[in-house]
Amino acid sequence: MIVFKGVTKRFKRTAALHDASFRVEKGSMAGLIGPNGSGKTTSLKLMLGLLRRDSGEIEILGHDPWMEGEVVRAFTGFLPESPIYPRNIRVSQLLGHVARLKYASRFDVSRIARLVGIERYMEHQVSALSRGYLQRLGLAIALLGDPEILLLDEPTANLDPKARIEILRLVSILKRDLGATIIISSHILPELQQVIDSAILIARGKVVDYGSIDYLASKYGARIVYAVYTRNPRTLMKRLVDVDYVRGVVERGEYVEVHIDPLAGEEFLRLVDSLGGDLASRVEVRSGYLGEIYERAIAT
Ligand SMILES: Nc1ncnc2c1ncn2[C@@H]1O[C@H](COP(=O)(O)OP(=O)(O)OP(=O)(O)O)[C@@H](O)[C@H]1O
Ligand SMILES: [Mg+2]
Known part of the structure; x- marks a missing residue:
């Protein structure tokens, strides 16, 4: 914890x-969520023992990161906000150095290179990597040594939309496969909401609220809004109003707007699928709940 x-x-x-x-x-x-300058990077550096707090207590799996920095950093992987890598070195050499520092094997290097998808670039110079691949390299470095905790500072910054989705998908897979505790800082909420299960909401250095997405969503009454395109809005609405996680339906001409509980997203999509093309030809997400939670939390 x-x-x-x-x-x-x-x-x-x-x-x-x-x-x-x-x-x-x-x-x-x-998710460590807040706008620029709200204290995200500072929080992560305090967790790593790279900064010293003025007051209060911090515990990382039972250790104080300032007093026991080496211990904490040994079981924590970190992807910094703007990493600086030596450039005139091959990817494989850099990963080899890091592996030695973290007591990881050559086998671990190839396993992790494959995991983050840079195995084809192993013999390239670091200076020849695109931003997306530099970010993957950063993730590989953070992952070497199979950390119990993974701290990712804006892992999708400066990436194109396709690379952002790939990196987040990768992080989800890593969580599933490695069982690590992951904190991921970002201010890009719609994409973050697809992967996190809890959030710390910060604004101007203050933690406004924190907890599971379930808890936060119900506390702040946040909903996901879907647009379901249909030829038969009335029948569709009748089908949906009594579903327990549906909080509201509004007819909007060629589609019906459906407001549902945040965690029922997948169940809802399965239901829509089962209705058939006549009743529901297409479904789109209209708005996310994470931004809504954040706005409501800072307003209270
Ligand atoms: N080394 C430093 N010296 C002086 N002020 C600093 C230092 N590091 C951070 N700050 C200030 O502390 C506040 C929080 O900064 P921090 O980097 O933690 O924000 P952030 O949430 O990570 O922002 P961003 O989204 O821009 O990365 C800012 O006002 C910043 O200017
Ligand atoms: Mg920052």
Whole structure:
């Protein structure tokens, strides 16, 4: 478990983090969510023991990262916000060095290279990699040594939409396969909501709220909105109003707008599928719930 209790971190007069408290359960994938300058990177660096807090308590799997930084960093993988890699070195050499530092084997290097999809680039110079592949290299470095905790600072920044989705899909697979506890910072909410199961919401250095998506969504009454295209809106609406996770249906001409509980998304899509093309020809997500949760949480 990762625990912050009343943590404050100041840089001169600015409090980058002020009296921040939250916890992240073991094995979960938490989003660290907030706009630019809200304290995301500062929080991650405090977790790694790279910064010293001014007050409060931090516990990473039972260790204090400032007092026991080496211990914490040994079981934690980190993808920094703007990593700097030596450029005139081959990918395989760089990963080999990191593997030695983390007591990982040559076999681990090829397994992880395959996992993040850079095996074809192993003999390329680091300087020849595109941004997307540099990001994969960063993930590979973070993953070497099979960390119990993975801290990813804006892993999709500067990537094209296709690469962003690939990286997030990769992170989900990693969570499933490695069972690590993952914290992923971002301000791009629609894509983050596809992978996280809990969130820490921060604004101007303060933790506004935190918890499972289930808890946050019901506390702030957030919904997913779908548009279901149909030739027969009335019949479709009759079919949907009594479904227990459907919170509202609105006729919009060629489609019906359906508001549902956030975690019922997959179930809803299966239901729509089963209705057949006459009743539901196409379905689109209209809005996400993570942005809604964030807006409502900071407004209260
Ligand atoms: N080394 C530093 N010296 C002085 N101020 C700093 C330092 N690092 C961070 N800050 C300040 O602390 C606040 C929080 O910064 P932080 O980098 O944690 O934000 P962030 O949420 O990661 O933002 P971004 O989304 O832009 O990466 C900002 O006001 C920033 O200017
Ligand atoms: Mg940052």
